[in-house]
Amino acid sequence: MTKKIRILGISGSLREGSFNTYALNAAKKLCPESAEIEIFSIAGFPEFIQGQDEDPPEIVTKFKEAIRSADAVLVSSPEYNYSVPGVLKNAIDWASRPYGDSAWEGKTAAIMGASPGAIGTARMQYHLRQIMVFLDMHPINKPEVMINNCAEKFDESGELIHEGTQKIIRMMLEALIEHAKRFA
Numbered sequence: 001m002t003k004k005i006r007i008l009g010i011s012g013s014l015r016e017g018s019f020n021t022y023a024l025n026a027a028k029k030l031c032p033e034s035a036e037i038e039i040f041s042i043a044g045f046p047e048f049i050q051g052q053d054e055d056p057p058e059i060v061t062k063f064k065e066a067i068r069s070a071d072a073v074l075v076s077s078p079e080y081n082y083s084v085p086g087v088l089k090n091a092i093d094w095a096s097r098p099y100g101d102s103a104w105e106g107k108t109a110a111i112m113g114a115s116p117g118a119i120g121t122a123r124m125q126y127h128l129r130q131i132m133v134f135l136d137m138h139p140i141n142k143p144e145v146m147i148n149n150c151a152e153k154f155d156e157s158g159e160l161i162h163e164g165t166q167k168i169i170r171m172m173l174e175a176l177i178e179h180a181k182r183f184a
């Protein structure tokens with residue numbers, strides 16, 4: 001039996017009832033047999049202070065271990081003020097340090113996002129891609145998963161009910177799995 005590709009899911013929203021966390025849960029269900037998605041919650045991270053990264057809190061150590069043991073990461077995040085939410089950027093910064101010990105280096109990735117707005121987190125996604133350049137990560141380019149008008153695409157229990165969105169998430173996961181295999 002071939003080993004499954006391990007994908008680490010990260011939601012950029014800590015909100016109860018978060019559409020982005022719902023989207024990650026949907027990705028878990030839509031994931032092809034050849035892979036599995038484990039979600040890591042970034043709740044409870046202290047604010048990053050340079051100098052304290054040599055002796056990080058346990059949650060950061062666990063986060064870095066989870067990133068390193070995964071073949072790929074999948075970030076699902078809201079757009080806040082046209083960019084990456086602070087909690088997500090804070091967690092990214094923690095896992096990038098101390099200098100020379102970044103957990104992100106060389107990691108394959110995919111990005112998706114849900115927003116009630118019309119362009120479904122596009123601006124956040126391009127800022128996150130820019131961050132991934134410095135982190136030396138390898139995000140897939142396509143398909144882009146920008147879930148606009150998101151309240152219409154999930155039911156009240158948080159289930160993704162929009163077929164087109166299910167299809168594109170599935171296509172993104174297939175592309176991510178192939179990408180992760182190439183980099184393995």
Ligand SMILES: Cc1cc2nc3c(=O)[nH]c(=O)nc-3n(C[C@H](O)[C@H](O)[C@H](O)COP(=O)(O)O)c2cc1C
Pocket residue numbers: 013014015017018019020021077078079080081082083114115116117118120121
């Ligand atoms: C501080 C803040 C800034 C926001 N800025 C944007 C924005 O720039 N673009 C956008 O589409 N939505 C913006 N929103 C609305 C979020 O997309 C919306 O609250 C979304 O549901 C958050 O994702 P979540 O459901 O996963 O928590 C903002 C919300 C907050 C709280």
